[in-house]
Amino acid sequence: MxxxxxxxxxxxxxxxxxxxxxxxxxxxxxxxxxSKDSNIKSTIEAVASLVKAVPVYEDALQPAAKQIGGALETITKAVNAALAPVKVLVxxxxxxxxxxxxxxxxxxxxxxxxxxxxxxxxxxxxxxxxxxxxxxxxxxxxxxxxxxxxxxxxxxxxxxxxxxxxxxxNLSSEEAKLLQSFSLQAAYPAIDVKGLAGDGTYILYKRCYNHLNRILNAEKGKLLPTYIDNLVRLGILETPLGVELSDQMAYVPLEVDAELNDLLAMITDQGREVRFVRLTIRLTVFGAQFIRQVVRSK
Structure with a gap:
């Protein structure tokens, strides 16, 4: 090269x-x-070449083969249609x-x-x-x-x-938006919602609930736990056990959030006591450096 x-x-x-x-x-x-190095173009050309390599069959001599060839052509057209937008995106x-x-x-x-x-x-x-x-x-x-x-x-x-x-x-656009919020604030409150049974056992009903989803649209907000897990996997964020924010009032909006009402009612109906476990979603040392050099604009 x-x-x-x-x-x-x-x-x-x-x-x-x-x-x-x-x-x-x-x-x-x-x-x-x-043009030669484009993997996407090579893929599309390979599909086109595959179609051209299919032999042309005479209707009378090979009707079954013709049917198979027609089906392959239909599939190939569908593949080409699906890949066509990629040319514009690359x-x-x-x-x-x-x-x-x-x-x-x-x-x-x-x-x-x-x-x-x-x-x-x-x-x-x-x-x-x-x-x-x-x-x-x-x-x-x-x-x-x-x-x-x-x-x-x-x-x-x-x-x-x-x-x-x-x-x-390894980041999506939505995760990039999330990281912008950590360029303004290094840690955010979160809670686990658990149900305590009479025998002392717990059931975890909701993990790491937080309000970071409010910076995403409603549809993408459903994937917030996946985004946070990915950022933890990449070493950018962490949710250490037993670590809470010094400002305890930061957890109140989460614990009284109306979006949890149905879940809390279900836990109570099952004869369990609702328990909140307070957590912190924060930047790692590596993550803080990443924010400084990559997320914040010069």
Whole structure:
């Protein structure tokens, strides 16, 4: 795979009198390989080739084969129709370069020229490759741009960890929105809802209930437990046992939430006593660094 240098980054003056153009080496994947390297295009072409390879059967001689061939053609058309939108969603390297240079230039517009340097290849190259599939994901695109900008600033490039690219690849747009809330506040209250039986046994009815879903739409909010589990898996968040917020009043809105009324009534009808276990959803040390370098805009 080839690389090329010499991409010019033009930074707005913003009142500065002594800086107009900053030229720095920037690595970009060779755009001449764009069409050949596209896995999606190869997949679609492979399907088309498969159809062309199916022999044409004479109606009179091979009616059964004709029927099978017709069924295969119908399936192939359906596959092609399903894959067609992917062509639009996958960005080419020229498109990535245009967007990235413009975006990163804006993010570094207040950075001293002497602080701007070529980013580490093990950060920027995987990030650019991943951007091919993020053309329609505005929230995730912004995070990639933040990471590349951090990797080009001498004050922050040491903290631009290569692992951040892999984390971004495992995030949905909704999880990116959730992380924005943790850039404002490092910890949030949550509760487990349990039912205590007469013999002292517990049943967990709802785990880690919280109000972070209010920043998502109603449909995506149903997946909030999955999003939190994923962010915990990635080492960004944690819900340590026995750790509560110092502000105990922060749990009251959760415990009196009308959305829990039906659940609490069901627990009581089953002859169990409702118990709330107070929890904390918070950033890990690694997660706090990720927020600083990737989630917060420069």
């Amino acid at each position: 080839e690389y090329r240098k010499g991409c010019r980054i033009i930074i707005p003056l913003n009142g500065a009198k002594n800086i107009s153009i900053i030229e720095r080496d920037f690595l970009f994947l060779n755009m001449e390989q764009q 960005w080419g390297y020229e498109q990535i370069e245009r967007w990235l240079v413009e975006t990163v230039t804006k993010k570094l517009s207040n950075t001293p020229a002497e602080n701007i340097s070529a980013p580490a290849p093990n950060v920027v190259v995987p990030a650019i490759e991943a951007l091919r599939y993020m053309g329609q994901e505005e929230e995730l695109r912004a995070l990639y741009a933040n990471l590349i900008a951090a990797a080009m600033d001498s004050d922050t490039k040491v903290e631009a960890h290569p692992a951040y690219v892999e984390i971004l690849k």
